Amino acid sequence: MSTGWPLYEVFLRGKRGLNHVHVGSLHAADAQMALRHARDLYTRRNEGVSIWVVAAGDITASSPDEKDPFFDPSGDKVYRHPTFYKIPDDVPHM
């Protein structure tokens, strides 16, 4: 249980070939302890082969308030998707 221990976010690689995925957070006095606690807390049943811990304060995140304008640039570029292009059905391997 924390006194004033900082919060760490925990990321797990489930198995080789997969990305690390955020699984939760925990408090620890320092990064080494965070890593050990993450092992005990989030991998009791072989859920991971690799762990990252990141001090929550070090994460810069996009703000939900500006979510729409922030992601607008990708909204109107339908030509980035393969379905934008009409190709006759009888053209093979497309």
Next chain:
Amino acid sequence: MTETLEEHFDATIEHDRRIEPRDWMPDAYRKTMIRQIAQHAHSEIIGMQPEGNWITRAPSLRRKAILIAKVQDEAGHGMYLYSAAETLGADRAELTEMLISGRQKYSSIFNYPTLTYADVGVIGWLVDGAAICNQVPLCRSSYGPYARAMVRICKEESFHQRQGYELLMTMVRGTDAQREMVQDATNRFWWPSLMMFGPPDDQSPNTAQSMAWGIKRHTNDELRQRFVDMTVPQAQKLGVTLPDPELKWNEQRGHHDFGPVDWDEFMAVIKGNGPCNAQRIEHRRRAHEHGAWVREAADAHAGKGQR
């Protein structure tokens, strides 16, 4: 501005999408969510005690290892949930303080004592069985971090229930005295397990709002009925009698009818007058205080690394 934010929140809920930590949400939603998650976290933490009581007296190394793993899981579940509560702005140290000062509640079931080793089995079977009934729908809670924590928890609870049932199957194949222990434990835990689903629907004023917000997916009575229907055949297979003379299959309803729950007892236990309320909180407070030197030592060590 508030109106568009609120509209956005309502639309998210309406489309059964998830609310995420930094989204705008109504104060009442945030407060209700914090209370629900904290109460659930506290239940996991206090829930370590009734079974922890039997670790040193488990009858074999195998049973001891299983019980330790289970109690460790309860601690883990508490941590997942505290972590989810913190995404809403709750403070971890404050949550601990709220528990040990009695300002936040935990599930009333953990205020009953574990008198024999059969209780360990019956807790896995009935108490964890009821918890699973309650928790599976919460994997679809509208609050993302809570829903994700519940997915992890439900996977692990399945082991809890099965180890309990297997323990009981072993005991009922044993001596008469062992069978009596199983029946006695069932008699003591059956009604408190039904109480775990909370007061009847007509006495649960917050249910409608919670259902509208997608933080509750079924009413208390629906879940209680589901649990009874699930449990009856399990009891038959085990050869124990559920202590309710009114319990019988109702062909027309397609469900089991069952007798009235003693809601006066439920309210008394909630208000702090259960058999073990004081003991549970006192134990948690003592453990927290006795752990102070560990936290201080870790702080000192972390400070040394930074210099």
